[in-house]
Amino acid sequence: MAVAITAQGLGKVFNGTAAVDRLDLAVEPGELLALLGPSGSGKTTLLRLVAGLEAPDAGRLLFGEEDATRLAARQRRVGFVFQHYALFKHLTVADNIAYGLRVRPRRTRPPEAEIQRRVGELLDLVQLNGLGKRRPAQLSGGQRQRVALARALAVEPRVLLLDEPFGALDAQVRRDLRRWLRDIHERTGHTTLFVTHDQEEALELADRVAILNRGRLEQIGTPDDILDRPATAFVAGFVGEAVRLAVEAAPGTIRIGAQPISIPTGDVSGPAALFIRPRDLLVCDDGPDALSARVIAVRRTGPARRADISFGPGLPAVEVELPATSSVRKGDTLHVRLTAVRLFSSSRRGDDGRQ
Ligand code: ATP
Numbered sequence: 548m549a550v551a552i553t554a555q556g557l558g559k560v561f562n563g564t565a566a567v568d569r570l571d572l573a574v575e576p577g578e579l580l581a582l583l584g585p586s587g588s589g590k591t592t593l594l595r596l597v598a599g600l601e602a603p604d605a606g607r608l609l610f611g612e613e614d615a616t617r618l619a620a621r622q623r624r625v626g627f628v629f630q631h632y633a634l635f636k637h638l639t640v641a642d643n644i645a646y647g648l649r650v651r652p653r654r655t656r657p658p659e660a661e662i663q664r665r666v667g668e669l670l671d672l673v674q675l676n677g678l679g680k681r682r683p684a685q686l687s688g689g690q691r692q693r694v695a696l697a698r699a700l701a702v703e704p705r706v707l708l709l710d711e712p713f714g715a716l717d718a719q720v721r722r723d724l725r726r727w728l729r730d731i732h733e734r735t736g737h738t739t740l741f742v743t744h745d746q747e748e749a750l751e752l753a754d755r756v757a758i759l760n761r762g763r764l765e766q767i768g769t770p771d772d773i774l775d776r777p778a779t780a781f782v783a784g785f786v787g788e789a790v791r792l793a794v795e796a797a798p799g800t801i802r803i804g805a806q807p808i809s810i811p812t813g814d815v816s817g818p819a820a821l822f823i824r825p826r827d828l829l830v831c832d833d834g835p836d837a838l839s840a841r842v843i844a845v846r847r848t849g850p851a852r853r854a855d856i857s858f859g860p861g862l863p864a865v866e867v868e869l870p871a872t873s874s875v876r877k878g879d880t881l882h883v884r885l886t887a888v889r890l891f892s893s894s895r896r897g898d899d900g901r902q
Contacts, residue, residue: 549576549577549705549736549737549738550576550610550611550705550706550738551573551574551575551576551609551610551611551738552572552573552574552597552608552609552610552706552738552740553572553573553574553607553608553609554570554571554572554573554593554596554597554606554607554608555571555606555607555608555609556569556570556571556605556606556607557569557570557571557572557593557596557603557605557606557607557608558570558603558604558605558606559589559592559596559601559603559604560604561592565761565762566589566592566762567589567592567593567596567603567762568589568761568762568763569605569606570589570593570606570762570763570764571764572593572757572764572767574738574740575738576611576738577736577737577738578738578739578754578755579729579732579739579741579752579753579754580739580740580741580753580754580755580756580757580767581741581742581743581748581749581750581752581753581755581756581757582594582740582741582742582743582757582759583743583744583746583749583756583757583758583759583785583786584744584758584759584760584765584785585744585760585785586744588759588760588761588762589759589761589762590710590742590744590759591710591742592762593740593759594708594710594740594742596608597625597706597708597740598620598623598625598627598708599615599618599619599620599621599622599623599625600620602617603616610623610705610706623705623706624702624703624704624705624706625704625705625706625707625708626698626699626700626702626704626706626707626708626737627699627708627709627710628692628695628696628699628707628708628709628710628712629695629710629711629712630710630711630712630714630715631715633695634683634691634694634695634698635683636682636683636684637682638682639679639680639681639682640670640675640678640679640680640681640682640683640686640694641666641670641679641680643683643694643698644666644669644670644679644694644697644698644701645662645663645665645666645701646698646701647698647699647701647702648662648665648701648702649662665701666679666701667679669697669700669701670697672697672700672731672734672735673693673694673696673697673731674693674727675690675693675694675697678690687720688715688716688720689713689716689720689723689724692712692713692716692724693724693727695712696709696712696728696731700735700737704737705737705738706737706738706739706740707737707738707739707740708739708740709728709739709740709741709742710742711742711743711744712724712728712741713725713748714743714745721745721748725748725751725752728752729751729752741753746785746786746787749770750770750773750774750786751770753770754769755767755768755769755770756768756769756770756773758773758781758782758785758786760781760785765778765779765781765782766778766779766782773786774786774787775887777822777889779891780820780822780891780893783820783822783889783891784820784822787824788824788825788866789822789823789824789889790822790823790824790863790864790865790866791820791821791822791863792820792821792822792823792858792862792863792865793818793819793820793862793893794818794819794820794821794890795817795818795819796812796815796816796817796818796819796890796892797812797816798812798816799811799812800812801819801821801890803821803838803858803859803862804858804859804860804861804862805859806838806839806858806859808836808838808885809835809836810836810885810888810890811888812890813890815890815891815892816892817892817893818892818893819890819891819892819893820890820891820892820893821888821889821890822889822890822891823865823885823889824866824887825853825865825866825867825868826868826886826887827885827886827887827889828865828867828868828883828884828885828886829883829884829886830867830869830870830873830881830882830883831882831883831884832882833882834882836884836885837882837883837884838858838882838883838884838885839858839880839881839882840856840857840858840865840867840880840881840882840883841856841857841878841879841880841881842854842855842856842875842876842877842878842879842880842881843855843856843857843864843877844877845869845875845876845877851868851869852868852869852871852873853866853867853868853869854866854867854869854875854881856881856883867881867883
């Protein structure tokens with residue numbers, strides 16, 4: 548049963564500092580929402596508030612229509628999976644999965660045959676059939692996390708909370724588990740909050756992504772919204788390998804170093820920050836609105852070649868993808884065109900795109 552989760556002005560202060568700062572957030576029923584943000588931005592605290600492991604200092608939390616703000620953790624019916632699989636070492640995989648059902652008070656505890664049936668179903672779901680009798684020590688890290696998820700699902704939670712569940716695993720296993728989790732989510736449909744600081748993971752896995760910064764919500768949107776239409780300079784700088792260039796804006800033009808180019812500037816003028824990603828630059832011939840840049844280095848990154856280029860002295864290098872036929876070398880001059888504009892005024896304090 549999927550429920551909406553709504554935070555209204557939710558706040559939590561530790562030692563005088565807001566870890567979660569009067570946050571408003573609406574998670575839709577059945578949605579997989581990733582919470583993404585730098586270290587210390589409040590992701591885990593928010594998750595613990597939803598789980599009932601922390602009590603808020605301000606605001607309200609709703610599960611569907613129900614006010615869950617003061618509800619005890621065990622009454623919330625949330626499933627929780629942590630980065631470090633907190634499995635019981637002395638119990639078998641099957642007994643770990645059954646644990647949450649067996650510790651229920653007698654009147655709500657299912658009969659043993661029903662528990663066995665449910666464990667069998669869950670072993671199937673997480674693709675661990677045949678491993679029910681093993682102990683956690685006899686499993687790989689990825690398998691243990693699958694057991695942890697099965698255990699969280701066993702109690703039929705209303706909400707699933709995952710805190711960096713794949714954080715301790717190597718890159719290939721992480722990628723496999725991401726796809727697997729997406730598949731499980733589509734089959735079970737729990738409202739899921741997924742904490743990560745890996746943007747690739749968030750953007751690939753989630754229906755929507757919430758970007759947190761210093762306990763506040765910077766933006767919530769689909770992966771496309773976040774990547775293509777960042778709402779703040781912080782978001783533009785945080786996702787998508789962007790480089791921030793300080794520029795000077797006037798209506799319809801910006802100056803990068805000594806080079807003016809015409810671009811849509813919206814209502815931005817004066818000192819501004821332009822965020823450039825490798826895909827935003829297209830190598831071209833010299834001409835109007837082409838920027839000229841010096842090639843600092845040429846690198847191979849997987850199947851593609853990229854160059855680090857600079858638009859002028861003192862400006863940070865930006866990356867550009869090179870056409871397969873390009874023969875540019877370090878020290879050459881290259882012309883590029885800007886194909887996407889992410890421009891923010893620099894004058895707003897605290898919105899400077901730094902992490
Ligand atoms: P990370 O990605 O590093 O896990 P996070 O985004 O999950 O970070 P939180 O763990 O929620 O961030 O921490 C937010 C802020 O609250 C940090 O400044 C942290 O030091 C502080 N904090 C969190 N838990 C406590 C606590 N129990 N006591 C005191 N301060 C805390």
